[in-house]
Amino acid sequence: LALVLVAVTAVGGSLTPGFLTSNNLRAILLNTAVTGIVAVSMTPITMSGNFVSLASSQTVMMAAVLFAAMVGAGWNYLLAAAAVLLALSVLGVIEGMVVSAGLNTLVTTLAAGAIIFGAVSGLTRGNDVTFRGHTISWIRSAHFLGLPAPVYFLFGVTIIVSLLMHTTVLGRRIVLTGANSAAAHISGISVRAMTTAAFVIAAAGAALAGVLACSQVGAANVQFLPTLTVNAIAAVLIGGTSVAGGRGSPLRSAVGALIISAIVNLMIMHGLSTGRAEAVEGAILLAVVAVLRVFESGSGR
Amino acid sequence: MRINRAFRTYGPALVVFLVAWSLLLVRYTGINQGAMYPVLNNFPLLGLAALGVGVTIIGGELDLSIASVAAVSGMLAVKMQALGLVPAIAVTCAAGIAMGALQGYLIARLKIASVVFTVGTLVFLQGVGYLISEHALLVRNLALGDPLNRRFGPISISIALSLLVFAGVGIFLVLTRPGREIYASGGDRREAMTAGVNVRRAVVICFAISGGCGALAGSVAAFEGGSADPSSFSALLLGAVSAALVGGVRMSGGYGSVINIVLGVCVLASVAAGMANQGRPDYVTQLVTGCLLIAVISVESVAMRVRKVRPARKILAAPD
Numbered sequence: 001l002a003l004v005l006v007a008v009t010a011v012g013g014s015l016t017p018g019f020l021t022s023n024n025l026r027a028i029l030l031n032t033a034v035t036g037i038v039a040v041s042m043t044p045i046t047m048s049g050n051f052v053s054l055a056s057s058q059t060v061m062m063a064a065v066l067f068a069a070m071v072g073a074g075w076n077y078l079l080a081a082a083a084v085l086l087a088l089s090v091l092g093v094i095e096g097m098v099v100s101a102g103l104n105t106l107v108t109t110l111a112a113g114a115i116i117f118g119a120v121s122g123l124t125r126g127n128d129v130t131f132r133g134h135t136i137s138w139i140r141s142a143h144f145l146g147l148p149a150p151v152y153f154l155f156g157v158t159i160i161v162s163l164l165m166h167t168t169v170l171g172r173r174i175v176l177t178g179a180n181s182a183a184a185h186i187s188g189i190s191v192r193a194m195t196t197a198a199f200v201i202a203a204a205g206a207a208l209a210g211v212l213a214c215s216q217v218g219a220a221n222v223q224f225l226p227t228l229t230v231n232a233i234a235a236v237l238i239g240g241t242s243v244a245g246g247r248g249s250p251l252r253s254a255v256g257a258l259i260i261s262a263i264v265n266l267m268i269m270h271g272l273s274t275g276r277a278e279a280v281e282g283a284i285l286l287a288v289v290a291v292l293r294v295f296e297s298g299s300g301r
Numbered sequence: 302m303r304i305n306r307a308f309r310t311y312g313p314a315l316v317v318f319l320v321a322w323s324l325l326l327v328r329y330t331g332i333n334q335g336a337m338y339p340v341l342n343n344f345p346l347l348g349l350a351a352l353g354v355g356v357t358i359i360g361g362e363l364d365l366s367i368a369s370v371a372a373v374s375g376m377l378a379v380k381m382q383a384l385g386l387v388p389a390i391a392v393t394c395a396a397g398i399a400m401g402a403l404q405g406y407l408i409a410r411l412k413i414a415s416v417v418f419t420v421g422t423l424v425f426l427q428g429v430g431y432l433i434s435e436h437a438l439l440v441r442n443l444a445l446g447d448p449l450n451r452r453f454g455p456i457s458i459s460i461a462l463s464l465l466v467f468a469g470v471g472i473f474l475v476l477t478r479p480g481r482e483i484y485a486s487g488g489d490r491r492e493a494m495t496a497g498v499n500v501r502r503a504v505v506i507c508f509a510i511s512g513g514c515g516a517l518a519g520s521v522a523a524f525e526g527g528s529a530d531p532s533s534f535s536a537l538l539l540g541a542v543s544a545a546l547v548g549g550v551r552m553s554g555g556y557g558s559v560i561n562i563v564l565g566v567c568v569l570a571s572v573a574a575g576m577a578n579q580g581r582p583d584y585v586t587q588l589v590t591g592c593l594l595i596a597v598i599s600v601e602s603v604a605m606r607v608r609k610v611r612p613a614r615k616i617l618a619a620p621d
Contacts, residue, residue: 117591118589237420293412
């Protein structure tokens with residue numbers, strides 16, 4: 001997979017003047033940050049055998065609107081971020097408990113997305129929620145070693161979630177739940193608790209993504225980041241995490257997100273429309289999914 | 302026993318529908334055209350989409366790409382408006398059926414989870430929509446779509462057309478061998494295979510129906526509305542899945558019929574009409590739809606559990 005990324009970069013670099021400039025690479029990384037964080041933190045849900053969340057876009061939107069409202073009301077931004085994190089974790093617990101009670105993940109999250117959208121629209125009346133002069137633009141302008149701050153958050157989240165999934169007991173249990181929930185149950189692992197934990201991780205990631213996206217723009221409304229759900233799912237799938245559960249890694253999702261933004265960036269630099277880029281993204285997604293599936297069934301038997 | 306079964310199948314949805322309908326009637330004064338039309342008028346778009354998704358759910362799959370199919374079909378149909386109304390819609394539907402069949406074939410052949418594959422086609426077709434045109438396409442001759450809106454009492458041509466499709470799919474599912482095989486594949490795939498059911502064909506047919514329904518829904522909506530936009534129908538997937546499940550189609554597959562889907566569409570349409578009638582904004586409808594959806598699948602899940610706890614009674618009862 002890393003090879004694909006290197007190949008894309010190499011081909012892109014040789015064919016496209018200006019692709020390998022540090023400015024452009026930085027832009028790609030910055031564009032990846034929010035989608036990447038959502039994709040990485042959603043990976044535990046997929047690995048626990050619960051497909052994907054169809055509500056990521058709305059969840060992140062809600063986090064952003066909450067954050068904007070609290071900062072606008074004069075809260076300290078760290079306090080506001082912590083409050084958003086708490087609120088979304090509660091939401092994650094609820095979603096996780098509903099799903100682990102045996103309800104279909106896709107339908108539940110589809111419904112959850114609609115409910116969140118409806119509720120937030122009702123509260124904001126469809127208006128923009130802004131910081132009202134309380135700027136925290138440092139997050140947009142802060143650079144360290146030439147990279148903007150959100151990129152470091154992406155790195156951080158990827159490292160934390162990867163460590164969590166691969167080295168901690170909790171993470172290993174979540175993976176086992178996805179690989180074989182009956183076996184997990186027999187060995188004394190609470191499938192419900194693991195599913196809920198996966199949803200909480202996803203919700204926490206969504207909170208962070210919402211806060212970051214909102215601080216970059218300085219405002220949020222109900223139409224915030226509408227394509228995020230599909231992009232995050234695409235990143236997870238292109239990364240090669242198995243939808244059947246039990247196999248995959250958050251790091252791969254991050255790479256998947258990077259590949260998508262690199263390709264979209266390339267196509268736009270070649271003067272192709274966003275529509276064409278999206279069609280290519282879909283085609284790649286289909287191809288990757290099909291190829292992985294062929295490999296999987298080949299090695300599985 | 303038969304009545305009992307019919308009640309179990311359609312009862313819950315019927316009750317919800319009657320409640321929603323009576324709420325609607327509080328506003329209107331009696332069952333008349335005024336109250337019927339806003340409900341029936343949902344069949345060409347929401348209804349057909351629900352039918353498509355519903356058939357895939359019955360077959361044990363789930364087609365997430367329906368909204369994209371509808372959007373692209375709308376663009377395609379408007380692009381071909383020079384051909385005339387009927388040929389444009391017919392060609393679009395043929396394309397939709399072919400696309401759906403291909404999608405179904407790949408899913409069955411590669412044994413990919415349909416959710417994964419259809420998310421891919423969802424993104425892909427969205428892109429194709431933008432490829433056809435970045436902006437909304439307009440129907441140049443606005444009178445072109447008029448025949449679709451011609452009214453006979455509470456029924457317009459497009460409503461009649463969609464009801465015809467409902468009837469056709471319903472008869473196909475219940476009375477033909479391939480239709481029954483869809484139920485068998487949805488209920489228990491391994492059992493179905495052992496019994497000699499052509500599961501691959503069943504999945505292909507499911508997705509072909511779904512693609513065709515999506516294409517018809519999109520193209521009719523485009524001609525009725527006079528334009529097609531690549532970003533339209535964003536809430537259609539939610540509505541379609543909700544309608545099928547609220548009507549009583551079970552997420553686990555192999556259960557439910559076209560009548561369930563009709564009931565589900567009526568429920569959602571009544572709710573939407575009622576909300577619109579009270580001047581509530583669109584998002585309230587989404588909120589209510591989401592809540593209904595959660596409620597319905599919770600009830601289904603609890604019912605499944607209750608049934609599991611009493612296995613003895615299931616064995617003693619006459620086989621379903």
